[in-house]
Amino acid sequence: MARRSFLQWPVVRQLSTGDLLGRGPAVTSPQTRSITPRTVTADRVVQSVCPYCAVGCGQRVYVKDEKVVHIEGDPDSPISRGRLCPKGSASEQLVNSPGRQTGVLYRAPRSTQWQHLDLATAVDMVADRFIETRRRTWQQEDEEGRLLRRTMGIASLGGATLDNEENYLIKKLFTAAGAVQIENQARI
């Protein structure tokens, strides 16, 4: 083991670096000094909001080479003041988790397995089924002749991590189509 000069003594480092309590640069290891935080090398930082509970903690999303490399609390937020809980702190894995599904899958009636479909085909198939079901289950009036103008054959249940703008388009489209059984985690 190499002998250390007295200049490396902790107390000297504490005095010379101004880190009097020995909780900052005076006690960093060579390993720590040799690495750079992802927050420094990121190409850009984007302000976001944590997607878990409804406290609404501010997040800073660090992006490098069009990939999210780090997410941390936003100290500017008057709500969270830079803090995140275990879920918010893990939200980088929500984006980059190896188990995340990024392709469309389809299970045919009675099938025991998934098959891949391309996105455009899948959306087109859903649109066809939507129109067919709507036509087949249409209710124009009730037995007293009052207007109903609806289908009870289509339903939806959304989570409460949907954006306001998304909920708005969902409600608008389904309502115009006459689908009324549109629900949300907010009921639960």
Added chain:
Amino acid sequence: MANADCIVIQGSNMAECHPVGYQWVAEAKARGAKVIHVDPRFTRTSAVADKHIPIRAGSDVVLLGALINYVITNDLWFKEYVGAYTNAATLVHADYRDAEDLGGLFSGFDPEKRAYDTSSWAYAEQGEGAIDEPGLSREHGAEASARAAADTFGSGGPPLEHAEVQRDDTLQDPRTVFQIVKRHYARYTPEMVRDMCGINVADFEYLARSITENSGRDRTTCFAYAVGWTQHSLGAQFIRAAAILQLLLGNVGRPGGGIMALRGHASIQGSTDIPTLFNLLPGYLPMPSAGRHDSLSDYLAAVGSKQQKGFWADADAYTVSLLKAWWGEAATADNDWAYDYLPRLTGAHGTYETTMSMLKDEVEGYFILGQNPAVGSANGRLQRLGMSHLKWLVVRDLNMIESATWWKDGPEIESGELRTEDIETEVFFLPAATHVEKAGSFTQTQRLLQWRHQAVAPPGECQSELQFFFELGQRIRAKLAGSEDERDRPLLDLTWDYPTDEHGDPDAEAVLAEINGRQLAGPDAGKPLSAYTELRADGSTAAGCWIYTGVYADGSNHAANRKPGREQGPVALEWGWAWPANRRVLYNRASADPAGKPWSERKKYIWWDQDQGKWVGDDVPDFPVDRAPGSQPDPALGGPAALSGDDPFIMQADGKGWLFAPKGLVDGPLPTHYEAQESPVANALYPQQQSPARLVFPRAGNFSAPSAGTPGAEVYPYVFTTYRLTEHHTAGGMSRWLPYLSELQPEMFCEVSPELADERGLEPYGWATIISPRSAIEAKVLITDRLKPLAVGGHTVHQIGLPYHWGVGSDAIVSGDAANDLLGVTLDPNVQIQESKVASCDIRPGRRPRGQELRALVAAYQARAGLTAETGNRAVTDPMLED
């Protein structure tokens, strides 16, 4: 909350479920505030509170009612506040009979309909009359319950025909609200709390003293709750009870006061403001119901009266502006602004009704959008069986959740009830974008909209809901183009044109601008609106959600306002945008006395500035800004003009905070204690055991355990309650696929007391099987003093704690049995939310059986208890009142 002098957290484990929000409780505590946690379990919230008070799950109204009684009996209510700002002095109709007089029922109960005719609860009118709700006909509680009408009061109180109420300002008339409240809670005593909640008298007195010593001119107390209050068969009444207490103590509309709803999902507030709910249109306007809202004039007459006070009188402007936003040029005065393009309700069409409809093959197609009902909804087995009846299912999620895979690896495949090769359902799994892969706004728990900027593009075939629904709408419209069928007009005439980026993703700001609204006519045509007071009912304005008008004022996205907190005052008006009108504390005119002066220097917030002739202060005043404190306009003027200078509750039809609710609730005008659907304890307050108006679903697969004192109750002797952990999120779709979080909380467990472990022979970290009338699940055993057996009504009640994050599947990093499989479906009749915080079970050591043995075990218990579909489902349980 940081401004509170006392904080009572009840029905929430805030420190674990909202850890970062809890810093403000910690801040209040550091400044000397007292923090009290009332909860069945000792949690990390209890650990950092001044005191933990264990309570029997479901008995909260007894405790809150006893606090109300304590405040009134000891003359500790805030007299100037209550007299001026609440309906304490208002007279109720002579026909009203209280639950005290009728064995736990209020006047008007109809056993056939299992619901109330609520008309006798109305305010008295001059002469013999009653002040009804507006509209062509009076709505029976059964109909109001079916459309969960109480949900429409999310931005203001129930409508009244007019606001010309009768008052007795001495509060002595036995028909005043004050006297009725006083009588109603007279038997809610500390001893009753001891016998029903399991809380000793000393603890009750500590709580009562803490809140009363910390309320008044100089001090304020805050309550905080979460789904520990909402998920009950009388959940809305739990919150009403806290509201009565807070009004009596003068803690509403003031800094450090109020009742904080701690919502558990990023935009669950937004999901009701801009609802994806069957019974609402944006801004808490009701979806039209056949028979009640057949024409636009019927609808407008019922939604709000021009003769009532406050801003709901302008509901016509909000409605017409919404119709203009959706149908543009096709919405004209001649066709009632395309009102008949809206589909109609004919009863309850909520998510649990839909599950029952699926089982009857009435639903063909189902969209699941970032939700996991196979794990997260009550009675998971019925949820999964329901889905197996669908023709097609679309699941949009980040991960391969159990709601997408039940057809191959769900519990019913293992038990042999379903066979993959027999299931006809087509399943589409469409991958979704995360919160950083799309731009948009969340509305957090204090009504604050915060914009998220897009950081990166979604990978692979992932799409935002915005893009998916925009494209689905485009495809449907293209396929229907040229249709002559009248039913397709609403789709073809829909305004559905949003600018997109190079990936086809619509511009979320353009959607936000539509929600905000714009002028359609005059020199300012096209200009974004800056306040909902600019909305008109003549078709000259469009706005997709009136309460959000102002978020895009001047064409600028105020949800994206980001002035750092340290550069502004504590109210932080320049961070995000809160509805309505960027107000942070609602009804804040109540922070000043009737003369407009702050109640005290310490609690100064909004006050009347005589020199400027307007309300000023730290927040946006929640009051007509130039209405002087002493103004007494004629109530017959109606609308905002009729608000007196001392009517701070500007969205209430009479301008007052309601101690007694003459309209709006379907299960009683005053919170009343009833036991849960399943309870090992008999209701000591009334012969009526359960809430008579609760919604039940008597059917196979949804049996209930017998209540205390009826045969078979001993088969399911224990209470269980469900809850969350810090490291997981609801049904796990956003946490059980993340390595860090899965490692932190890897498996399902149950919390039991050492006493219960001894009674049932449970081993620490061994397995236990928990059996309810619906299903049986297994969990690892955590034996802990955090759950205390409670002495209730002369015997011991054991409570079992169950986190509900795990589900049975094969794709998540961690899986396990789902607590929600144990729950039945019984709903609060006001809002159709399920009772999932309290139910009955048995527990025994060892793992649950596999294969067909599982259902055999459940059936054996059912047989032993003698269960049928009718068990526990009678509306009226008082033998004196039965037919």
